[in-house]
Amino acid sequence: MRAEIVSVGTELLLGQIIDTNAAYLANVLSEIGISVYRRVTVGDNMDRLVAALRQALDDSDIVLTIGGLGPTMDDITRDGLAAAFDDKLVRDEAIAERLDRFFTSRNMPVLESNLRQAMVPTDGRSISNPHGTAPGLLFEKNGKIGIALPGPPNEFIPMTDNEVAPYLRQKTGNVGTIRSLVLRIAGVGESMVEDRVKDLMMDANPTVAPYAKVGEVHLRVTARANTAEEADALIAERAAMVRERLSEAIYAENDDPLEKAVVTLLKEKGRTVATAESCTGGLIAQRITDVAGSSAVFHRGFVAYSNDAKVEMFSELEAILRDHGAVSREVAEGLARGARSWNGDDYGIGVTGIAGPDGGTAEKPVGLVYIAVAYAGGCDVEKANFIGSRQVVRTRSAQTALNMLRLRILKG
DSSP states (O other): OEEEEEEEOHHHHTTSSOOHHHHHHHHHHHHHTOEEEEEEEEOSOHHHHHHHHHHHHHHOSEEEEESOOSSSTTOOHHHHHHHHTTOOEEEOHHHHHHHHHHHHHTTOOOOTTGGGGGEEETTEEEEOOTTSSSOEEEEEETTEEEEEEOSSHHHHHHHIIIIIHHHHHHHHTSOOEEEEEEEEEOSSOHHHHHHHHTTGGGOSSSEEEEEEETTEEEEEEEEEESSHHHHHHHHHHHHHHHHHHHGGGEEEETTOOHHHHHHHHHHHHTOOEEEEESTTTTHHHHHHHTSTTGGGTEEEEEEOOSHHHHHHHOTTHHHHHHHHOSSSHHHHHHHHHHHHHTTTOSEEEEEEEOOSSSOOOSSSOTTEEEEEEEETTEEEEEEEEOOSOHHHHHHHHHHHHHHHHHHHHHHO
């Protein structure tokens, strides 16, 4: 079966609210084995909503709406679905009585607008909502299914898990499941990743698809099967093939960020790291300390933004700054070695560069960054020319530094 998700609310279009509900629902549908054909966001406009719903019903077996079930004038979803299904809404007296008790017990008047939430489809029924006043709605007509879910996550998630998912499993006859695994890759660009796995991307099941992120690439491996165990087995086999080709470039799976992989490696090896940052302004230290338990491997970080601050922390840098300038391979190495030697840490990270938007020259343009990782046997230094906003340059610099450290740890 094929489904479409329609999120309703002008606040979503304005970017005032991030639509996490749609992502949650898409994941639940995949677990059931229902393919999501399309996701649409519509503002609080009846004509546009009805048009979107009718298009969804033409293209899919199931349409699921999120939001717009409250009592106010801009809560138009129930009426929009009724129009799209050519159905009539009628009052459910049991729901009306429950709403009356709810407001009366709180010494609040029962307005006619509140009782709009008691309206249910003729060809369908309400869906229980013990966490709010607005029940969900189920439309069933001409072989099509419409499901209206509330917007507040504390109401939406329990209704999805406890009411909608079991109903859809029964309706689809447990036709199977769709499961995915995301392999997170650093240090290799999207084009190179695709080149190494492009033959695997030609298969229909499991599928392999790359997605470019800032400073990394994600490979999603997705399989459809009768059971979760069968799907996971297909994914594991295909993921093993990907790992063979990309090897150490793969740093983690699913939601684990690069800094967690680095902290985990440091703990496993019993090593520590210190940082000395200029253009990243402490971003690397922040990312490391965002990981729970990082105090075991990270004790100190320095932010040396001005040249005076660099010299104050590491006096050896005075001559290096004079001879090579602040943005140079030599200064990055000096920062890394200085951070490492401050209290005898195993690794030191040093970063210096021009994040922009100002400060660049023809010889040293905006986006030029030098990144160094010092260790007992030497110091790795990379020169990068990043393109993008100030924040993108800083993010890519931190990402590169963390990945350089990860690869150095793996080398022993």
